[in-house]
């Protein structure tokens with residue numbers, strides 16, 4: 001008889017990797033199965049950088065997860081010889097009346113996140129690379145940072161495998177069958193493994209396994225661009241001088257951006273968080289971005305950051321898995337005692353990954369999660 005695993009984790013994007021890290025620390029026999037090659041570009045987790053911020057306009061319900069994740073990113077940093085955290089600070093700018101700026105201030109005040117509220121004049125003095133009109137205001141969060149996404153993912157896997165986690169790449173899970181006790185997991189290449197518990201972290205493919213989420217989780221293609229600084233402007237945009245940012249435009253468009261923290265990415269990475277999302281057929285999309293979308297983003301960027309080149313050096317399409325309320329789904333899968341799942345995208349999940357990994361690990365072993373997840377239950381849509 002083959003190995004019986006305590007847990008099989010299906011899907012090794014950042015959520016699956018963080019879950020392996022959390023599970024391996026519990027000394028469990030764990031196998032992670034990933035359909036594609038390590039570092040592939042088809043899900044949502046690839047790329048060099050992600051924003052971490054705590055003045056969270058999306059709401060105070062995220063704060064305990066953010067605090068836990070921050071501690072875990074920092075503990076991962078201590079284990080790493082290369083930087084995983086770039087302490088850039090973060091600025092969140094918008095017109096007066098911007099829900100994003102008001103929400104950032106509200107959460108920062110309630111959760112005692114260190115921050116400063118800035119007038120348009122103060123933005124111009126402190127961060128003159130941003131073009132702001134007099135109707136704008138902003139929040140500056142000194143503790144916001146950029147995560148070296150690829151490096152952090154590799155490190156989580158390394159720590160997990162050193163603690164005994166096993167990995168299987170390039171083989172998709174095609175069937176999960178419930179046994180008297182536990183599950184059998186079958187893969188496309190003909191492997192069959194037995195496990196007591198399952199964690200599903202399959203990103204945009206999650207609803208293949210959790211059908212009640214089918215209508216609730218919608219994969220969307222969304223472009224992201226890299227803009228190089230104009231001649232003589234490079235030092236203004238490096239990660240020592242330029243913060244991670246959100247900028248709400250007067251027309252409601254919300255741009256996010258962060259300085260380059262890797263030689264693999266040319267210049268400042270910028271995308272729309274709430275625009276340019278198109279429907280997407282999984283596995284059948286190219287990374288190409290239409291000229292129309294590139295033009296729209298370029299015009300917006302030149303309006304707010306005139307020190308960047310007009311046209312991006314690079315543009316590519318990625319995937320957001322949007323939930324109905326743009327939040328996360330984490331918990332036990334209905335009808336199964338030992339099957340758990342997490343969909344944490346809607347374009348803002350990466351920063352939470354180590355907290356979500358620890359939550360899933362504690363659910364698997366029947367412990368109370370380290371942070372409350374009541375707002376993120378998988379069944380919250382059906383109970384409305």
Ligand SMILES: Cc1cc2nc3c(=O)[nH]c(=O)nc-3n(C[C@H](O)[C@H](O)[C@H](O)COP(=O)(O)OP(=O)(O)OC[C@H]3O[C@@H](n4cnc5c(N)ncnc54)[C@H](O)[C@@H]3O)c2cc1C
Pocket residue numbers: 010011012013014015016033034035036042043044045046049050051052171172173174201202203204205223224271318319320342343344345346347348349350351352
């Ligand atoms: C352009 C962009 C910018 C972003 N910026 C930020 C940011 O600044 N800050 C932030 O916090 N978040 C950000 N996000 C969101 C964040 O990246 C996502 O929330 C996160 O990556 C989701 O990870 P995941 O592991 O759930 O999904 P995925 O990365 O999609 O991973 C799912 C994995 O499951 C595998 N899989 C699927 N089905 C199977 C199967 N049957 N068998 C085996 N494997 C399977 C897939 O191959 C894939 O590798 C951004 C996202 C994008 C796209």
